Amino acid sequence: MQVLYVSGMPGTGKTAIVLEALDKLKSQSQFSLVHVNAMRLGSPAQVFREIADQLQCETNNNEACSDLTEFFQARKAEDPVVVLLIDEVDCLVTPTQAVLYKLFDWLGMPNARLVLAAISNTMDLPERLLPRVASRFDIERVDFTPYNKDQIMEILCSRLKGQNSLGAFGNADSACGLAPLRLCAARVAAASGDVRKALQVCRRAVETRLQIARKDASDEGPVTIADLTASEKELIFANPNAQAVLGISIKARRFLSAMVIELRRKDSDVVVFKKVVSRFAKLLAIVNVDHERGDAGEQTTIAEINEMYDAAEHLVETLEAMSILKKEAELISSTESACGGPILSLGSLDIEDLSNTLLKVEDDPTLRELIEGGVQPGTEAVRIFKHVD
Numbered sequence: 001m002q003v004l005y006v007s008g009m010p011g012t013g014k015t016a017i018v019l020e021a022l023d024k025l026k027s028q029s030q031f032s033l034v035h036v037n038a039m040r041l042g043s044p045a046q047v048f049r050e051i052a053d054q055l056q057c058e059t060n061n062n063e064a065c066s067d068l069t070e071f072f073q074a075r076k077a078e079d080p081v082v083v084l085l086i087d088e089v090d091c092l093v094t095p096t097q098a099v100l101y102k103l104f105d106w107l108g109m110p111n112a113r114l115v116l117a118a119i120s121n122t123m124d125l126p127e128r129l130l131p132r133v134a135s136r137f138d139i140e141r142v143d144f145t146p147y148n149k150d151q152i153m154e155i156l157c158s159r160l161k162g163q164n165s166l167g168a169f170g171n172a173d174s175a176c177g178l179a180p181l182r183l184c185a186a187r188v189a190a191a192s193g194d195v196r197k198a199l200q201v202c203r204r205a206v207e208t209r210l211q212i213a214r215k216d217a218s219d220e221g222p223v224t225i226a227d228l229t230a231s232e233k234e235l236i237f238a239n240p241n242a243q244a245v246l247g248i249s250i251k252a253r254r255f256l257s258a259m260v261i262e263l264r265r266k267d268s269d270v271v272v273f274k275k276v277v278s279r280f281a282k283l284l285a286i287v288n289v290d291h292e293r294g295d296a297g298e299q300t301t302i303a304e305i306n307e308m309y310d311a312a313e314h315l316v317e318t319l320e321a322m323s324i325l326k327k328e329a330e331l332i333s334s335t336e337s338a339c340g341g342p343i344l345s346l347g348s349l350d351i352e353d354l355s356n357t358l359l360k361v362e363d364d365p366t367l368r369e370l371i372e373g374g375v376q377p378g379t380e381a382v383r384i385f386k387h388v389d
Contacts, residue, residue, distance in 0.1 A: 003104065003137050004117040005126060008144025009269070010350070011194025014119050015087055022083060022117075032080040038091035044099045047092055051084065065102055072112040081113045089118035090125050093328050097133045104136040122269060122345070128328075146193020152185040155195055156202060168206055170222040180205065180228045187232070191352035197235075204231035233356075241348045242357045244322050253358055254283050255315045256324070257371050259344060260355050264373050270328075273341030277312045287364050316344065323347040324354075 006014050025031040034054045036047055048064035051057075052071075059067035084103075086092070092099045106112050126139050147155070157178075160166040169181040181202070188198040205227045212227075213220045236242050245253065258279035262271045319325040328343040346354060355371050362368050 002140050003107070004115075004142065005139050006117065006119045006142045006144065007123045007125070008121070009146045009193055010121050011192065011196040012144040012146055013195070014144050018085065018117060018119060022085060025083060030080050032082050033085070034082060035085045035087070037087040039088040041091065044092045044094050047086070047099060047103070055082065069102075069106065072106045072109050072114060075111045075113050077111075077113075079113055081115055083115045083117070085117045085119070087119045088121075090120045090122045090328070093125075093128075097130050100129070101133045101136070104133060107137055124268075124270070128343070147189060147195050148193070149182075149185045149189035152189055152193075152195055152198050153182060156181055156185060156198060159199070168209075168222055169202075180223045180225050183225055184228055192350045194350065197350075200235055201228065201231050204235055207231075208234075236353050236356055237360075239349065239353065241322070241324055242353065245324060245349070245354065245357045246361055248318075248322075251284075251311070252315050252319060253361065254287075254367070255280050255312065256319070256354060257358055257362070257367060258283050259325070259346070260351060260358065261370055261373075263346070263351055270343050270345045273312070273316070273327075273344055276344060277309055277341075280312060281308050283367060283370075286366055316342070320347075324349065 006018055008014050019035070022033055022035075026033055032055070034051055036050050036054075038044070038047060041047055041050065045065070048068055049059070052059045052064045052068055055068075055071065057067060057071050086103075089100075092103075094100075103116065106114055107116060123143065126134065126141075157166060160168065160181075166172055166178075169178050171177045184198055184201050184205075188194065188201070191197075202223075205223045208227045208231050209221075209223045237246075245256065255276070258276050259271065261283075262275050262279050263269070266275075316325060316327055320327050324347045326345045326347055328345070349357065358371055359368060362371065
């Protein structure tokens, strides 16, 4: 039994490419395609009802799982193969992983005629599955790497050429032609590699240039770097989640700062709660927020540690409710995370957008440098942080 696991950063074309491949199967009677986006479900268990509806399997909400189990048990050799595609599969993770266990359990039924493909932004989800779940199947992995600047530039130029609009960004034949487009590609590639963001920025930059030209006909011309920069900032702060970050408490923002620092340090899209709390405590020590000790290396009492964890847990609940953070259960079996609490990842804001939002309101120079990822060895911040790792 195998599961096709497609993973990679957002905006790298995972879903689009898989759907294009599966679209070729729709015209063939021997295949039946079921596509579920788990992020749109009210709860993980609702996936069974969604699958049943698409398979036109008669059931009710309370018995969808058992009815689907009977459905796959009773299938015949001449029935079409069900190709089940679950997008954002990490949204189906529960503390017991019962939902994933049942989905994978169907693969083991001799008459199921089922193929399962899963898509996720989380690269290491298979490693975080419980043994009883992971043992049910083998994984065929396809990892999508972020687009680099040349690839993003090629996509942007292709879109513009398709509409005969490449000139909106300057003369491609000049020495500095298409400079705004190249800058956009470079910035997005350095941040996330999400080509969707590059397309959004370019579209908004064109709209900005048109608005300027309407107000002053003498200011007509191609998109400039200034237009591009203004559009980037506007798009970030037009995001409701960015506005929400600007309005939360200073402690909540500094918890998010700790999250950003840990994600950059780990070069990962997930981080253990315990690590973020440790980083959060040191940030508060640096800026003396609710922390009177002058020496950040001073021994912390058990009561203070417990109080810090309680405060951090409350912050996570609040930020998760606002869709700024996502929390998963304790799934990693490594020694590091055995008692590290839940796994945290970012919500609708990527790490660069969140960083830029935090920098808009953070006035402490050391914290600003840490958020930007520019602290060099030998600084005071490194001395403070060396006790965290």
